[in-house]
Amino acid sequence: MYQRILVPVDDSDTSAAALRESIRLAIDQKAVVRLVHVIDLAQFAWSANEFLDVPQLQDSLRKSGEQLLVKYVDALKQQSVNCESGLLEAWGGNLARAIVDDATEWNADVIVMGTHGYSGLTHLLLGSVAEGVMRHTRIPTLLVRAQAHG
Template sequence: MYHRILVPVDHSDTSSAALQEAKRLANEQHAVVRLVHVIDLAQFAWSANEFLDVPQLQASLRQGGQTLLDSRAEELRALGLTVEVDLLEIWGGQIARSLVDEAEKWQAELLVMGTHGYGGLTHLLLGSVAEGVLRIAKTPVLLVRTPEHGA
């Protein structure tokens, strides 16, 4: 049913839970999994840049993101799954839009991602990438919570 599954990854527990679900689905469907990690290179390019080595910080973001992708990809490849990785760089843009654009460009059939499921003031203050993706995605989206955030 789903032969192309896109999975955004980061260092969170919810991302790990989503990856576990994507592994299961990919194994059952013999699907290709594309792991993506988004980095915002603009986050250090503001007025404090006179005190920071911005190019070094941006290089560190790239290196950390690629290390994360390679590590997660190896987990899936060890199961015999076909995996692609992509480090998405944005410059102060919206992460949700970047993920949806990547899903469309890659022709993903399913997007699997983690969500904290926060509500109330926490949601208002932090926002939600998952909610943003749900609002604009044309691709089906499967949201996965960690057990402690379960229904």
């Protein structure tokens, strides 16, 4: 049913929960998993601060994203899950669009991603990449909520 599972990852508990769910789904469906990590290259570019080396900070974002993907790919391979990965670059915070575009190009059957499940003011202030993905794709999307920490 789901042969191609796209999983956006970061270093959060919600991402780890989505990853665990995608492993179960991939093993059950004998599917391939594509892990993607999105970095926002505009994160530091707006700063006119002469003390920031923007290209160096962007390279640092890329390196940390690549290291995160290697860690997660290794974890999936230990579970005998067929996987691949990709580092996606966004400009100006449109992370959801980068995920949707990659999922569409890769022909994903499902997107599995974590969500905090915030509502109200917290949601308004933090926004939601998961909500953005849901709004901009026709690909079925499974949202996985991590356990809240007291």
